[in-house]
Amino acid sequence: MRRTFLGAAALLALAACGQETGPGNAGTDGVNVPAAESRALGIVGQARSIFGGVGSDDSVHASRSIPGGFTPEAIAAEPGTYRLVQINALGLQEPARVIQENGPEITLALQSGPTAAFDGGVLVATRGFGDDLITMESAGVLQALRSGGGTVTRRMETLDAQNQILTDSFACTIAPAGAEAVNLGIREATLRRFNENCRGTALIFDNIYWLDDSGSIVSSRQYVSPTVAYLRSNRL
Numbered sequence: 001m002r003r004t005f006l007g008a009a010a011l012l013a014l015a016a017c018g019q020e021t022g023p024g025n026a027g028t029d030g031v032n033v034p035a036a037e038s039r040a041l042g043i044v045g046q047a048r049s050i051f052g053g054v055g056s057d058d059s060v061h062a063s064r065s066i067p068g069g070f071t072p073e074a075i076a077a078e079p080g081t082y083r084l085v086q087i088n089a090l091g092l093q094e095p096a097r098v099i100q101e102n103g104p105e106i107t108l109a110l111q112s113g114p115t116a117a118f119d120g121g122v123l124v125a126t127r128g129f130g131d132d133l134i135t136m137e138s139a140g141v142l143q144a145l146r147s148g149g150g151t152v153t154r155r156m157e158t159l160d161a162q163n164q165i166l167t168d169s170f171a172c173t174i175a176p177a178g179a180e181a182v183n184l185g186i187r188e189a190t191l192r193r194f195n196e197n198c199r200g201t202a203l204i205f206d207n208i209y210w211l212d213d214s215g216s217i218v219s220s221r222q223y224v225s226p227t228v229a230y231l232r233s234n235r236l
Contacts, residue, residue: 070095070111079236084185085110089229090129096233108233116231121209121217123224123231131227134158134165144174145194146215154198158225170198182210182219184234191218198223205230 075082075095085096085108096116100107104120114128122138134157144150152172160166177193191210198205205223207230212218219234 070097075236079186082236083108084232084234084236085116086232087129087224087228087230088232089227116233118233121220123220123222123233126224126228126231129224129228131225132159133224133228141172141174141196142215142217145209145211145217149173149175149194156200168200168203170200170203172196172198180210182234184219185236187236189218 081098083096086093094111096108096110098106099109107115107117109115116123117125119138120142122141124136124138125134126132137155140152144152152174154170154172156168156170158166174194174196177195179190180193182189182191191212194209196207207223208221209217210219221230221232224231
């Protein structure tokens, strides 16, 4: 069953309200446990809610394996390794995890198999969606974001119906759009939003980036291709 981010947000809001009880939080058996341990238990429960919850009989199914190793326990143990990915045009909402990392360059593998590569949070390529983004230049985008806006020329390569590589250049304008509360799956954060408008010879698209105070991209909605449209990625 598909779980939308909105549904996940509602579940998480309820979970958060139930967890905060002061320095020591009460566990499910009513016994107070240290705050750090309680938070870990809460993350496991929230991960189950988002990534294929185990149902009412947790004692029996707590160790159930989700395909590809996406267990709630694994996500709770290393939340920084995972992302929430949503592609509305494909009806897809699912977890992804980092499978390759080289400094700011990372590659995510979705639970269903496709991959997406990012450079400092800027989408540069996808594979496995059918109509993929072969390459997209990221140079200058992060600098413009951290400078509060600017203009960037970006080059995109895609495949046509005959598997020929098509190249187009885009004049992109990046502008701040104020602060915004963003639901990231297992938490909500107030982030700085930037809009990117890109215009090519036959295509116009609009990306959105949400940055934290350090200038890192925490969440984004970025263009892939005409049939895939936009890929939304959230850090947990």
